[in-house]
Amino acid sequence: MNLPHHKFGDTRPAGETGVWLTSMGLAIGLFMVLALLALIVANGLSVFWPKPVLELHLKPGSASVLRDQTVIGGIVTRTRDRMVPLAEGKAVEREWHLQVGNKDVYGQGFRYVAINDALKTEYPADAMVVERMEYGHAVGRPLSLALPDGRTVAAGDAGFSPALHDALRGVRALRGELRQVEKKAIGRINHAMTQLRLNPDKLASPDGRAEQAELQKRYDVLAADALRIRGELEKGSLSIALFTGEQRAIPLGQIVHFHFPNRMTTPEKVGFFLHGLKGFVADDPREANTEGGIFPAIFGTFVMTLLMSIAVMPFGILAAIYLREYAKQGWFTRSVRISVNNLAGVPSIVFGVFGLGFFVYFTGGTIDQLFFSKSLPTPTFGTGGIIWAALTLALMTVPVVIVSTEEALAAVPRGTREGSLALGASKWQTIYRVVLPAAAPGIMTGLVLAMARGAGEVAPLMLVGVVKLAPSLPIDDLFPFIHLDRKFMHLGFHIYDLGFQSPDSDAARPMVFATTLFLIALVVLLNLGAIVIRERLRRKYATGAF
Template sequence: MKDWFKSGSPWIWMTAGAVSISLISVIGLLAMIAWRGLSYFWPADIYQFDVRQGDTQQVVIGEIYDREQVPSKRLLNMGVDLKGHQGETVERILVKTGNREYVDLDFRWILQTDINATEKKPGIAVFERSRNGNFYGFVEQVIKDGQPVDNEQLTVLIERAVDLADKAVDLQNGEIGSINYRLERIRLEQKSLELKGELTAEIIAQFEAEKEQLKEQYSVYEKELFQLRKALDRDEVVVRDMRDKLVTLRIADVLDVHFPNDMSTLDKTGRFFVQLGKFVTDDPREANTEGGVFPAIFGTVFMVMLMAVIVTPFGVIAAIYLHEYAAKNAVTKVIRIAVINLAGVPSIVYGVFGLGFFVYMAGGSIDQLFYPEALPNPTFGTPGVIWSALTLAILTLPVVIVSTEEGMSRIPSSLRQGSLALGATKAETLWRIIIPMASPAIMTGLILAVARAAGEVAPLMLVGVVKMAPTLPIDGNFPFVHVDRKFMHLGFHIYDVGFQSPNVEAARPLVYATAFLLVTVIIALNITAIGIRNHLREKYKSLEH
């Protein structure tokens, strides 16, 4: 045993075991998140339960969300009638009933002892709506322009309504939004000239003529918008719900319909990918408990890329100074200690710093210098994506500095001396030899910075992220990229849905789905950076030899 320990084999096995446990833990965690999140998009079967509670008999239609065992003694102590049940536990089922406007809660627990019969009836429709969540029931009649038509036309009418709604939204956010933006710009330009004392009657007349022209265009688009909304109100569908009552739904409020009990496994697989695609590409609805997360995906990627553009040059310049130019004295030691300590500062402190320095001080100064006509409404003196990117750039700056310095320290001094001996200046040596060879290390620092920045939430809550951003930071209005706007973020979306949602049960699967999506986005960004790093490593490998 003594010889075996001296050989180092135990430490090899311990290291291998630790690595294996870590890999199993990470893979298991990702698998659990993926399963809990992706299963949300699988079309669940809809059941009809005949429930009797006391003297009340009712029918409940919904999908089974969860099951759990409850101790019988606890239920008996609460005065619950178990109808002669003799077991130690009683199963209860969490059923999503939907039909939010007609029931107190769209989730309810039902004891197995209260269920007289459970049946998976064919023909039960699941209506996905733009508000009030899902609606479950049997399609009784489809009405097109006031006249009953064949039920088979339901899907066609829904697709028509969705297409008209998309056109209305595009018109409102596109042409009408552009006109409103230009009218606001004219107002600000007029006020700016007024503050400078350069506003003349001729300029006012030009502004008024331009505004009149824009208002004429606005009325044309407004009429088109009203026509689209009127066309949306044409069709209806009559549904028999679980109360055995007929309910008329506006097809304009219906986004999709499917009949899960009538679908084959292949049909459900296709439906699964359709729902997954909607989750990635649609906007959120119903306080973020319904719909998709596209604005959050866009905001996360845009903010991280903007942060990477900011942090990389600053981190590389700081590392070059510390490694190539700074003298080995007490000041340099203090700077290095400060860089190391910065990496250990809690992220919320960076958020407070970003709010005080970037938003209030820098942003407020920019507003006073360049946007006085917009005051007291702030332009840059309010949280926005640019301040979030700068805050996270400072947060991840130590990672880039340390990684770049380590890469530069591995470059042999003979390369520097050879370059200088051939007549190159120190700046040319850095630009042509040192920085290209250290680029893989720079990319490593950037990978670590992106991984940390994409998952940060606490500082972003203070400097730019919001629950719901009506517009993206990029649109068709000049200057096209609006870094002063607030944005949505996948990390904050997880926090909001998981802890601020009014409907906890409906939000729970979305927490897992969004968490898995955030991990996927971070992995995609890292794989892209790793690919660039490997390309640079192969490109400059010959210089190392």
């Protein structure tokens, strides 16, 4: 028999084409993942980097003039090419997407400007960007500052920026105070009043009436206080001149933050970047979610994923133990196993519909009738809530946990089990004391996979409790602290909402990327947590075999 000879001197090892093929597969996969991450990180982080303000002098008669003014200013967010129909054929026109701000004056915060229409462009050093509570950014040149105590500081003064900073510090303190009064104190009274109203017997008694009057009195005091603080916030204003010439006075109470992007040094820009990042993580959203932060969404996603993990772990592990250790292996267990695997492939929206029908309407409705009948017809648990969302996702991810737990259990060597049984351990003792600890790292892998799938899921949540803007967090300082019935915000839904439901898509676009970045970061963080636990377990048992 003649086998083809490997020629002497041929340095190519046999099977090299296989190496190439497989490594290509890996390279393409890695490239796609890295490209995805790079795009999201770059787009997400650039949102917080201060961009310069451009002042443009336009050709008279240009289509880009704003309020008949040829001088306009704004922040260039990107460029695009546009096909312009000509008498003969077409021409490509390059345009800037300009964030002109001042939505209250111009009616829109963004517009396209043909680059060819610009006669002169410059970056004025005194250009100022003011982030406001409403109407987005104000962009212009500062004129003067009227402080709450009546003093006035001109923009040219050396003390202008420090005075404005000081004034804003006062505003922030007032705003904090207002939140304390309106959200916390008045919220607590409202809670107590609702409780009282749900108890008609008590309300009819003299005690109840006295309590109600007392609550009302306390409410009146707080409401007066809130009114006073709001009055304080009205005092003082910042006057700016827009590039188009108008002058506006912005009440200090409206200002969140200000900066002069064109004269910032690099360390200042880094500081601004970090400050913006921090605000994004820690603040509540404003203006239909297009401004402010995403804290409630981060928190909601985190709590929901945690609840889901708590729910999915015991079910998945117990089911897998029975299936692997106790059930008689036969056609029935085989078909159960196949069904479980197929369950993992069911579209998630199906779980959402099931969650709505079973958890929300049936289970929640029954709970309401049994325990919260007083507040009916307003549902307590009979409407979407974080607990139903967590349970729906737990149901969706339970196959992942079952499959990986079964694999981890199967990987525990037979000798280890026999060693335990030979010492007089019962089957359950063997499972509990030897098999489960040895399988724990593999089980944690299942949890990692389940969390990754659960945290990124949006479609079923829309049916069972996620909302665009939740008035309160699922965990707070009001008894019973963990409010499983509350609706919540979720990063995945937040992205959808910003991308498709936002009234101002230009303002929402950067927020989409930034929110995506944080969704990825949160999933990575949760997974890292689980991986750290798994490595601990592995090190504890000093085996890499599982």
